[in-house]
Amino acid sequence: MAESWLDIAAESDFSLINIPFGIITYAGASAPRVAVAIGDKVLDLAIFSANKGFSGLPAIQPYLHVFHEPTLNAFAALGRPIHRQVREYLQKVFAKDGPYRHLLQDNQELRNTSFTDLTAVQTYLPMHIGDYTDFYVGKHHAYNVGVLFRGPSNALQPNYTHLPVGYHGRASSVVVSGTPVRRPWGQILNAEKAPIYHPSKRLDIELELGAFVCKGNRLGAPVPLTQAEDYLFGYVLLNDWSARDVQAWEYVPLGPFNAKNFASTVSAWVVLADALEPFRAEGIPNESQVQSYLKSDVKKAMFDINLEVSLQPSGTASGTVISRSNGRNLLWSFPQMVTHHTVGGCPMNVGDLLGSGTISGPESGTEGSLLELTNGGSKPFDVGGVKRTFLEDGDEVVLRGWCKNTNGQRLGFGECRGQILEAWKDGVASE
Amino acid sequence: MAESWLDIAAESDFSLINIPFGIITYAGASAPRVAVAIGDKVLDLAIFSANKGFSGLPAIQPYLHVFHEPTLNAFAALGRPIHRQVREYLQKVFAKDGPYRHLLQDNQELRNTSFTDLTAVQTYLPMHIGDYTDFYVGKHHAYNVGVLFRGPSNALQPNYTHLPVGYHGRASSVVVSGTPVRRPWGQILNAEKAPIYHPSKRLDIELELGAFVCKGNRLGAPVPLTQAEDYLFGYVLLNDWSARDVQAWEYVPLGPFNAKNFASTVSAWVVLADALEPFRAEGIPNESQVQSYLKSDVKKAMFDINLEVSLQPSGTASGTVISRSNGRNLLWSFPQMVTHHTVGGCPMNVGDLLGSGTISGPESGTEGSLLELTNGGSKPFDVGGVKRTFLEDGDEVVLRGWCKNTNGQRLGFGECRGQILEAWKDGVASE
Structure with missing residues (x-):
């Protein structure tokens, strides 16, 4: 790669090998x-x-x-x-x-x-999003959450290694980096396990990658895995804000709803799929017998993207990195997500957003959510000299992601940033 | 209401009291x-x-x-x-x-x-749908399905009477009445409970009402229940086609996904909210302590809409009514759905579609899905001289709905029709 006549810092996210x-x-x-x-x-x-x-x-x-x-x-x-x-x-x-x-x-x-x-x-939000789908293919995250809820022997559901588990998210509340996030009201359980109407007390983040779709398939026509790359325009960082207490009460049997639909933040600059090609890497091996439509010869189906979560508690001067993970920590690739999503004939449209699900690593310090970092909210951690379990009003979260090649050249995603605003008084929005 | 100079049959859905x-x-x-x-x-x-x-x-x-x-x-x-x-x-x-x-x-x-x-x-599809949400507020349906899966003592989940349970559906596959529905491929379990890649064998319908949204709220600003009626443009019939075998395998823990996103059919003519005002009726009483934001003084929050499902098996000459239900069979009203959906700040947009969930009645013969009608697929029924459990290729389903006032005047929704096409050979779509 040639040098640029522009003055580009060596540590810039937006280097000549990027062009987002x-x-x-x-x-x-x-x-x-x-x-x-x-x-x-x-x-x-x-x-x-x-x-x-x-x-x-x-x-x-x-x-x-x-x-x-x-x-x-x-x-x-x-x-x-x-x-x-x-x-x-x-x-x-x-x-x-x-x-x-x-x-x-x-x-x-x-x-x-x-x-x-x-x-x-x-x-601005880089694309008009028709539909937003959030997958759950960060296996370490699914395992960690499963351990918290069901113990280590039943941590992963039986379907987990057979298909990219996912659900339909809310397109209307996907916002661009920098948009403040209002703490949501909702139904949560009190100490006696009775539902109350209250602002969420367990407001969390999810460190994810998002992919935007650049091609549509018609109703009823599945996208074969060999063609799925053609549907992937580019990638962003995605923070799928989550109200864990709302989620715990509402999600049985149809999945997360108000716990997630109050906001999902994406970074502003779309890193094209081609820019990530040099950073292909193997993901988490899948030891299950994979169904034919999801089988791939592509060994390096993920991307070696360094990911980190920075949290700046309200009233403190700067953010502290609280977690470091990597884009390799996925069980299924984005092409596999496209193919599974369309196997029954569901149409994709240009602008659709696919989320990876939370990308946690296998070790302590690599968790992509506060739920995991705090062992279900039971272990507060220190950040910038103050204690946190879940997010407090005024806290600001920044996700960052970058790749580095063997020549030391760097490519990054820019920030995926959001600050928590206090819940409305009595649940009523001011003008 | 005056007579019309047009020649309108007494049994027309599209009478002078309708104007869809x-x-x-x-x-x-x-x-x-x-x-x-x-x-x-x-x-x-x-x-x-x-x-x-x-x-x-x-x-x-x-x-x-x-x-x-x-x-x-x-x-x-x-x-x-x-x-x-x-x-x-x-x-x-x-x-x-x-x-x-x-x-x-x-x-x-x-x-x-x-x-x-x-x-x-x-x-054509009457509205451009930004987001589609499907609720689950047909209590008899939720109970019937709960009995099948968990027995009568645990049929309803603890949250069921406290909030309108719902999930995000797929907007891109909502189609207008008359659009054929291709039998989806997907992962289902074989007799040994191992997943296989196969066309769905348990293709089902869901008899629902849909409401289109005519007003947006901004991100973070809940819609109070007293204002929620302003957000409801009008109503259609909705058939939320479901692949029950795909659903059973995929849905834990994040809810239905490919089991539902291959197609959802709406009737073509939107009956305005005002047209239904004279047909207000009480729904299913809720004996739980309802949270303040969902509390309403409106006694008649549902609509007295006669609903029926007609099935014409492949190769037969005409359809047979296999189920009769009513729009009153809901635990939560559409305004309550709007308010709950936005309580955490989720934005609604003009054109969003809200589904009621399957509307079954309490008695035999009023079930809104084949899953219920056949006791989980175990009891085939006779329709037009042939046996059915789930839908077979070539079967055609028509939902109908209508109201009648005390003067005998009638208002109807027209048809919500769809015919099942055979699955693609080997899962590969032809041109």
């Missing part, structure tokens, strides 16, 4: 539009494309309108080969003294108008 | 548009509104474009007071020798161009 896509506005550009993040800058692709920035890429010419859209859906719908070409083209544009140096490197005027500081942009 | 809204095309009108059904005709509101049909209703003048939309979302978003005025206005337009007789009754030209035979139109 997002939706932004900024002073003087009030209509949401498509951008890529590079170093500590963003390139406004609406302006770049309107000023012949893509003149060296004939394949994108009929579709330049996609960069003026308020979501990435239209760009995503162009398909994996186009994403690949656009990303590689932009890498050449950003490369020092490359074939397209006249477009930006030597074009001070367009550099002035098309670049903005990353800190000066407002980001 | 839908989306249609027909020969010469290929862009989907809004219509109302009346007797055996439909009135094309795109044409009617473009020809001064609404000239007697000032309130709708700024919004006439909504009738040219391919979904009812824009009309729904105008709010309950406008729906009410438009419906009442159209009732006057259709009333014999009424104040607006010049608009249609005496205007042969517009009658010729704006009316089409109901049998000549193609109907």
Whole structure:
């Protein structure tokens, strides 16, 4: 990979090997539009494309309108080969003294108008999400939670290693990084195990990866595993906020509902599937006899993504990393999730979001939820000099994720951030 | 209610007291548009509104474009007071020798161009559905299923009478009446209780009511029960097709997923909430102490809607009614569902679909699913001279629903119809 003429810090998430896509506005550009993040800058692709920035890429010419859209859906719908070409083209544009140096490197005027500081942009939910599905394929998480509820001998349900367990989430409450999260009211049990109407007392996080879908299948037509990669546009960090006390009371027999649907936060910049290709890695081995439709010859079906959870307790000055995990800690891959999701004929649409489920590692300190970190809420931990079990009002959580290749080059996801607002008084929202 | 100058059969679903809204095309009108059904005709509101049909209703003048939309979302978003005025206005337009007789009754030209035979139109999914939630508030159904799985003493889960149990469904596979339903492949258990990859052998129906949402709340802002009626646009019949064998294996611990997401069918004509007002009725009494946010003074919170399931086995000449139930058989009302759904701050959007869950009655012959009708698949029943337990390929199911007032006037939902197509050979979809 060439050097860039841009000044990109070695530890930047948005390096030349990344080129993630997002939706932004900024002073003087009030209509949401498509951008890529590079170093500590963003390139406004609406302006770049309107000023012949893509003149060296004939394949994108009929579709330049996609960069003026308020979501990435239209760009995503162009398909994996186009994403690949656009990303590689932009890498050449950003490369020092490359074939397209006249477009930006030597074009001070367009550099002035098309670049903005990353800190000066407002980001938006990158895609219009039709349906959001959350899987549960972080096996260590499922095991840890199973131990808490049923003991180690029955920790995993019998189906767990046979199919990617998942459930339908709520699309309407998926929000972009930085959106505050209001502590939800709901039904929880009191000390006498009677239900009461109360703000959640066990507000938790879930460290997940999310994948956005870039291709639809028609009703009734399953997606074979050999084609499933074509459906995966790119990846984000996902915090599936959870009200554990609401969940414990409501979830039998139909699964989590209000415990999860008050908010799910995604990072703002979509790391394209192609950017993660060099970071393929083996996941958790599955010793069960896998059904034919889920069988794959692909050994490295996961990604070696370092993941961490940082918590800044209310009133403290900075966040502390409370957990470190890795994207390899999954039993099923995203292509397997797509194939299982559609095996009965369920249609995917461009923009659908698939969550991995909580990604915990096998050791202490790698748990992807406070439920696990605190042994079901029974063991508070120290963070920045204060004690926590579950989240308190004002606490801020940031998920981070990054890959590093053998040359020391780094690619990251940016932040997935959210701060807890206090519950409404008496459950009634103020204006 | 006046007589109509239109020839409306006494047994028509689409009487003058109904005026349901839908989306249609027909020969010469290929862009989907809004219509109302009346007797055996439909009135094309795109044409009617473009020809001064609404000239007697000032309130709708700024919004006439909504009738040219391919979904009812824009009309729904105008709010309950406008729906009410438009419906009442159209009732006057259709009333014999009424104040607006010049608009249609005496205007042969517009009658010729704006009316089409109901049998000549193609109907579409009436709304763009952002999120679909299926509740489980048909208490007799929950009890019946609970008895099958856990016996009569533990039939209902402890939470059941305290909150409207529900789960997030799949919006992308909600289809309009008449859409064929492909038998899904999936994982089911064989006789030795080992999972196999196979087409479902226990394909079932669920007789439900669906409600469409016409108002959004913002993230974090619960909808109080006193305001929840404003969020309910209208009602349809809903068949939540279910693969019981897939469900039994997959659903622990996160609820139904592929067992339900291959298809859910809704009737094509949305009966406005106002049309059902005269048919309010008491539901199933709830003897639990109901939490404050779900408490209501409204005694008649359900609707007295006669419901029936008709099954036409493959190769037979006509359908046979196999079950009769009623919309009163619910423990929680749709406003209570809205309020519970949003109590933690989950946002509703215009077009969201809420399902009631299966509506079974307390007696034999009123079961809303084959699972119940056949005692878990153990007791086949006779229908049109053939035996059935679950659905076979080619079987066609029609849900019907109607209300009758004390004057003998009738209002109905039209059909919610679907026929089972055979599973794909080897699980691979043909073109």
